[in-house]
Amino acid sequence: MTPAQDITGGVNTLARTVSNSLNLSTSPNLSFHSPPSTFRQPPPGSTNALSTASQLAKQLKPFDTKDIKVLLLENVNEAGIDILRGQGYQVEAIKSSLSEDQLIEKIRDVQVIGIRSKTKLTERVLKEAKNLIVIGCFCIGTNQVDLQTAAQQGIAVFNSPFSNSRSVAELVISEIIALARQLTDRSMELHNGTWNKVSKGCWEIRGKTLGIVGYGHIGSQLSVLAESMGMNVIYYDVLTMMSLGTARNVASLDDLLAEADFVSLHVPATSETKNLIGAKELAKMKDGSYLINNARGTVIDIPALIEASRSGKLAGAAIDVFPHEPAGNGDYFSNDLNSWTKDLVGLKNIILTPHIGGSTEEAQSAIGVEVSTALVRYVNEGATLGAVNMPEVNLRSVTVDKEDDVRVIYIHKNVPGVLRQVNGILLHHNIDKQMSDSRGEVAYLMADISDVKEGEIRDLFQSLQELSCKFTPKLGVTRLLICNSVYPNESSLLDAGIECSVARLPIEADARGGHI
Ligand SMILES: NC(=O)C1=CN([C@@H]2O[C@H](COP(=O)(O)OP(=O)(O)OC[C@H]3O[C@@H](n4cnc5c(N)ncnc54)[C@H](O)[C@@H]3O)[C@@H](O)[C@H]2O)C=CC1
Ligand SMILES: O=C(O)C(=O)COP(=O)(O)O
Numbered sequence: 001m002t003p004a005q006d007i008t009g010g011v012n013t014l015a016r017t018v019s020n021s022l023n024l025s026t027s028p029n030l031s032f033h034s035p036p037s038t039f040r041q042p043p044p045g046s047t048n049a050l051s052t053a054s055q056l057a058k059q060l061k062p063f064d065t066k067d068i069k070v071l072l073l074e075n076v077n078e079a080g081i082d083i084l085r086g087q088g089y090q091v092e093a094i095k096s097s098l099s100e101d102q103l104i105e106k107i108r109d110v111q112v113i114g115i116r117s118k119t120k121l122t123e124r125v126l127k128e129a130k131n132l133i134v135i136g137c138f139c140i141g142t143n144q145v146d147l148q149t150a151a152q153q154g155i156a157v158f159n160s161p162f163s164n165s166r167s168v169a170e171l172v173i174s175e176i177i178a179l180a181r182q183l184t185d186r187s188m189e190l191h192n193g194t195w196n197k198v199s200k201g202c203w204e205i206r207g208k209t210l211g212i213v214g215y216g217h218i219g220s221q222l223s224v225l226a227e228s229m230g231m232n233v234i235y236y237d238v239l240t241m242m243s244l245g246t247a248r249n250v251a252s253l254d255d256l257l258a259e260a261d262f263v264s265l266h267v268p269a270t271s272e273t274k275n276l277i278g279a280k281e282l283a284k285m286k287d288g289s290y291l292i293n294n295a296r297g298t299v300i301d302i303p304a305l306i307e308a309s310r311s312g313k314l315a316g317a318a319i320d321v322f323p324h325e326p327a328g329n330g331d332y333f334s335n336d337l338n339s340w341t342k343d344l345v346g347l348k349n350i351i352l353t354p355h356i357g358g359s360t361e362e363a364q365s366a367i368g369v370e371v372s373t374a375l376v377r378y379v380n381e382g383a384t385l386g387a388v389n390m391p392e393v394n395l396r397s398v399t400v401d402k403e404d405d406v407r408v409i410y411i412h413k414n415v416p417g418v419l420r421q422v423n424g425i426l427l428h429h430n431i432d433k434q435m436s437d438s439r440g441e442v443a444y445l446m447a448d449i450s451d452v453k454e455g456e457i458r459d460l461f462q463s464l465q466e467l468s469c470k471f472t473p474k475l476g477v478t479r480l481l482i483c484n485s486v487y488p489n490e491s492s493l494l495d496a497g498i499e500c501s502v503a504r505l506p507i508e509a510d511a512r513g514g515h516i
Contacts (some may be wrong), residue, residue: 080368096328
């Protein structure tokens with residue numbers, strides 16, 4: 001498992017598991033990822049936003065937000081786009097994903113990027129993203145982002161941990177019935193003019209056993225739905241999870257494969273789940289059983305599946321995700337993408353869908369709102385609640401009675417002595433409130449300081465940047481968020497000697513060596 005995958009596959013899941021079973025809330029992370037949560041935070045600045053003191057909250061802005069440039073790829077839902085445009089950000093929305101080279105061209109210019117499961121934000125791409133401060137994954141999976149490199153560059157990553165879980169679970173239910181009744185083959189035959197009324201090899205699902213691999217948000221939701229339709233549910237997970245209904249945990253993947261009539265995969269893409277189901281595992285499945293994959297294309301060894309289907313070992317399969325997927329709608333699904341495509345499409349009772357597990361109106365608008373809201377809160381207020389690669393830090397709002405407050409955000413390498421040095425720089429101002437937390441090698445400090453004269457901002461900023469230069473390898477990103485009423489626009493910052501808007505400062509500083 002790469003560290004990046006470890007961050008999302010391991011920590012988040014563990015956090016949720018612990019919060020489920022113990023009902024503890026030792027960190028914002030724990031409660032945020034808990035399934036019962038109905039997390040829907042309104043955009044910053046909206047009338048009912050944030051804290052109990054919301055009536056008195058003063059809106060923070062990095063600068064004239066018309067200058068925030070956002071690139072959205074892969075057809076992000078309008079509900080999300082509207083929130084970003086509503087903030088005055090410049091939003092470019094593209095329906096497909098981009099090739100790595102096209103992406104590099106585009107990403108250099110933007111502070112915010114929104115993607116879905118297809119766009120790969122690799123180390124190479126991120127190294128070119130000199131202005132980027134935040135990534136929004138408008139989906140569940142974050143395996144397409146090099147989370148560690150992003151964190152090392154001070155770029156926060158947000159996702160939507162469960163807004164499309166129900167949509168995936170419902171799709172799986174439909175696939176179980178469709179496979180059991182050979183529905184898609186019958187439909188295709190009739191589309192081609194052939195009447196073929198058969199009952200041989202067609203089954204009810206009542207009383208059959210569903211084996212769920214990965215009992216997280218989607219797996220556990222599926223468990224409840226399948227049981228309500230009379231199926232017996234068994235599951236296997238690397239973590240100890242709470243069984244829902246009468247679902248039964250089995251000790252190993254092998255036990256599950258040996259017992260299940262239907263096997264449905266709901267694990268993240270990690271190095272451990274690569275080819276989780278290959279020839280060896282297929283051989284352990286019951287004769288005439290069914291395999292369903294709505295997780296990630298890397299989880300099944302497809303040539304082995306093709307072989308198991310041809311031999312009759314598998315009575316059917318449903319595949320929604322593929323190792324290589326087309327960039328956008330209308331693109332070809334051919335051997336050019338995956339060398340075995342022609343063999344796969346020629347098989348009987350195989351349902352193939354174009355990665356639509358989470359593609360419902362409900363899921364996409366909910367994801368649009370959730371992720372855009374998180375992006376706005378991060379850009380405008382520095383809050384990292386829900387971030388998948390950064391410590392989760394938030395402070396209550398700056399209130400209207402605070403005339404000259406500045407919010408300092410300092411993302412730095414997690415080494416001894418930094419806080420002392422930062423507070424030394426902030427020494428001449430009252431620190432109204434401050435929070436710091438770390439995750440791995442990255443630490444995140446947020447402080448609201450008062451009585452800051454306009455002319456002092458530059459010195460503060462430069463001192464923090466100089467501190468950043470001391471780290472080897474360098475990790476130190478400063479963002480200053482300003483109360484609108486005090487420093488209303490970019491020109492006043494220019495007057496204060498700051499060459500560009502505050503949110504861009506840390507990135508500009510990159511060229512001067514303050515930011516890796
Ligand atoms: N087809 C589609 O459109 C969609 C696909 N997905 C995929 O589904 C995956 C699962 O989503 P959620 O249920 O929300 O994730 P989750 O994180 O809530 O649950 C995943 C579960 O898998 C378990 N797990 C990890 N490695 C395992 C292994 N080797 N063996 C057994 N269990 C293992 C984890 O402990 C966890 O309980 C996502 O990571 C994403 O890749 C998610 C949404 C839509
Ligand atoms: O949420 C996920 O992880 C998914 O796989 C859905 O991805 P999509 O938004 O359809 O690209």
